[in-house]
Amino acid sequence: MLQSIMSTVRICIVGDEGVGKSSILTSLVKDTFITSPLQPTLPPITLPPTLGTPENVTTTIVDTSSLPQSRDALRKEVRKCNVILLVYSDHYSYERVALYWMPYFRSLGVNVPVVLCASKSDLASANSSTAQIVEEEMLPVMAEFKEIDSCIRVSAREHFNINECFWLAQKAVTHPIAPIYDAKENALKPAAVEALKRVFYLSDQDQDGVLNDAELHDFQRKCFEKDISADDLTNIKRTIQRWSSVSGELEHGVDLDSFLLLHRIFAEKGRHETIWIILRKFNYADSLSLKDTFLHPKFDIPPFASAELSPAGYRFFVDLFITHDADNDGGLSDTELATLFAPTPGVPTSWTDSNFPHCTVTNTSGFVTLQGWLAQWSMTTFEDPKVTLEYLAYLGFEALPGKTSASALKLTKPRRRRSGNSPCRTETVDRTVLFCYLLGAPGSGKSTLLNAFLNRPFSPTYNPTIKPRTAVNSVELPGGKQIHLILSELGELEPAVLENPQKLESCDLIAYCYDSSDPDSFAHVSSLRSKYSVLTSVPSIFIATKADQDRVVQRAEVQPDAYCEALAMSKPLHVSAQWKSIGEVFVQVAEFSTMPGMGMPKVEDEDDGLQWVGLMAGVGVAVVGVAAGVVMWKKFGGPGSGSGT
Structure with a gap:
């Protein structure tokens, strides 16, 4: 389900009898451990967004029973949920994760993330550290089942990691790891790489191939609405150096390879919510494609009217040309055009059909000039304004607050219909x-x-x-x-x-x-x-x-x-x-x-x-x-x- 249209996350707690499912839920609600016997299955509870759920969504948590007489109810709840919290507490219930529960979910045809939860951590052997349990128990089963998004140890008695447990479940839905990271390959998935490349391109304001400190500060403010400290900036660069063969102090900035490496580190360390915050600031949906409302904002053209670039639209395309004319020769070479259109699907099809750049003004080398560049976009907007709106989105046009990329266009007055009396001799049109x-x-x-x-x-x-x-x-x-x-x-x-x-x-x-x-x-x-x-x-x-x-x-x-x-x-x-x-x-x-x-x-x-x-x-x-x-x-x-x- 797309995060952009989701208002509720439904968590289903599943596991063998006696593993502590109801105790975990009670500890979340009561904020304390209840020693008196609990009823076999607790009723569903709903947590409003005000309790700090990510992405401002409402969370519904459903307790289930694994008893045979409750099997139908269990099946219905599993099929209705957005994420499964799979609980185990000892060696037997751990073995049942791979032998029974995960195959059971697959048999139901559900494809939702699973958070693996080791409960009753207060009863574990003193010699069993979290790192050891993760290494010996959790990582093997995560490697076997790609549906398992994350894992965590909890204790209802000590209220240990209870809130974090449900936060992970929420995050598995609102910030899914599956679309962006391949755990088996230890690599970002191709679609995520392409999206992050576009993010890098749009953040590299001077198009010199690296994000300098000023650009990193702007990037931080745009995505997280706060400044980045000098210490944090230094730590980021040191982290990149430790994980790569980069030498020196990255004095000139973070290049594309280092930028992608940094996001792979985020994914591997379970900080994929950071990646999603960045991607969503740049208008990506869960499918890792740009949101349709961003690519195609509402822009209706009345009959006999047409669309033209507004002053803001012309200013954007002028700045784009100047930024990418790297050699300052007054024309965009094939290489410069390729760089300019890197964050897009390529040169518009209509341009290819019209034999661009030979359909507009070029210099003696055959490279499109600024005059020809603006003329080409004027023609594109006149013929098919939807194409212009799409490329404004791809190329990073930033509208004023409350506006869309449609603010880069303007409507003309409808031309007079050619029926009945013709226009008088002095009548003029205001179109450009x-x-x-x-x-x-x-x-x-x-x-x-x-x-x-x-x-x-x-x-x-x-x-x-x-x-x-x-x-x-x-x-x-x-x-x-x-x-x-x-x-x-x-x-x-x-x-x-x-x-x-x-x-x-x-x-x-x-x-x-x-x-x-x-x-x-x-x-x-x-x-x-x-x-x-x-x-x-x-x-x-x-x-x-x-x-x-x-x-x-x-x-x-x-x-x-x-x-x-x-x-x-x-x-x-x-x-x-x-x-x-x-x-x-x-x-x-x-x-x-x-x-x-x-x-x-x-x-x-x-x-x-x-x-x-x-x-x-x-x-x-x-x-x-x-x-x-x-x-x-x-x-x-x-x-x-x-x-x-």
């Missing part, structure tokens, strides 16, 4: 993460635009895009506002996305790209808008690429400028990836994304003046078709002049 699809014919320059967006050098080589490709970067708008712009080209998934209204609903703008030097390029754009009528309800902008080459007449029913004029939209932006001014196009794309009305067609309304509404593309094409025909006739001197389209 904006999403734009690049649509256009193959070879129209979409990939080249993405490369230019990420400041990559121009390449004349054409590589067709098969899989979707995304790029994210920051853009500064006029006035100084910083936004993160996500550009995505769809490759062969273009038809599937355009047929999915939900995919289109998530985007702020569509940038239609066509090659101004290819006469067949614009026809693809007009065809898309005719085929998928939903596109006319999405704000859009037209981009004419390869403007450094000769501009040609498009083999389309309407030329691009006339097409846009008929829809009362801005004319195509003419750009070239080889121009130094290429960055301006991304500023305009960002501006159109923040002012959706600028990218919508408009018509005149006699009563209300100019109203921005979505026009069906087919209607727009039909209107401009006649006008374009007249223009072409005049330009080329009639139908017999030879070079018309």
Whole structure:
């Protein structure tokens, strides 16, 4: 049972008749030894948390009888309990522990910890020391049965170790040894090692591979809410030295191996509650996985709204980058990234799918820069805030008291639904993460635009895009506002996305790209808008690429400028990836994304003046078709002049 949801520990006292079960329980309650005869079985008692039980839980203690007529009641109680206190008092009852009781528990199918209790220690031979009894009696049976969590000698007559006996039973439930330590191998279990590695990583604030004295002080305050004295710190280091081959005085601090060794020592000496206190301070459950409420705090996103990083979230990721940029070269190398993601399951799957770090800003060595790092997390938060929340937890984001990691995120205002009237021309959105699809014919320059967006050098080589490709970067708008712009080209998934209204609903703008030097390029754009009528309800902008080459007449029913004029939209932006001014196009794309009305067609309304509404593309094409025909006739001197389209 998980400690995080447990409110009661149920202890079942079991053993042969006459071993002192009832006397132990009476000594606990009365705090004295009762010489008068006791009833065969005492009724259950409940100890409230105020009596000092660990983890603030209520404890119920049940006495049992081993007589044949009580066998059914015994079986029921054993199956209901969380821990068994198995009592023996002499050689015969000790032999019965391995020969009868432990096999009996297994036959019932119970899998709860067992505390082995040697009672009537006041009657033991003077020559039988506790160390000798532990060595000769207890350790062999503990080695044989992994269910036995701990062992203790008690005396009800002398009230010796009575409270400690039940405290061990409680601790066996609230601080179980089984998940963290393998007694047969004398080693911490792999899951415990991984959890403690993450604890070490998060405590190593300067990421130099050792916990120095200041970091150990902070670690002590976080886990135990008190300072560690200089003497205690010295004793810890000496203990590590005695148990290992470490030479010197550990002047620089405790490294990872020494940190793990120290916790193995805790486990071997029965101080595993110390390990659990540490693990639970770092939000681990009994399964040694992070608590689900810690990984996935409540964060509901209303329809048509989105999530962004809050100032606290950006500050956390900035500090994380600076801490792990060990060589101060302004980029995170593969080694530095591996160190950064060490306490996590690894780089997020979505990052791998988007070809990180090549989907964002990198330096000349191909390492992600701080600008690219923040852009990547902005995109992740926009696309799947649950991933960001998980990694905030893994990476050690510490929220203010009473808050969760969700405080590193913020909600945006819901965007206007694209039905009925379109947004007015001056309406703006307050979001700082904006999403734009690049649509256009193959070879129209979409990939080249993405490369230019990420400041990559121009390449004349054409590589067709098969899989979707995304790029994210920051853009500064006029006035100084910083936004993160996500550009995505769809490759062969273009038809599937355009047929999915939900995919289109998530985007702020569509940038239609066509090659101004290819006469067949614009026809693809007009065809898309005719085929998928939903596109006319999405704000859009037209981009004419390869403007450094000769501009040609498009083999389309309407030329691009006339097409846009008929829809009362801005004319195509003419750009070239080889121009130094290429960055301006991304500023305009960002501006159109923040002012959706600028990218919508408009018509005149006699009563209300100019109203921005979505026009069906087919209607727009039909209107401009006649006008374009007249223009072409005049330009080329009639139908017999030879070079018309």
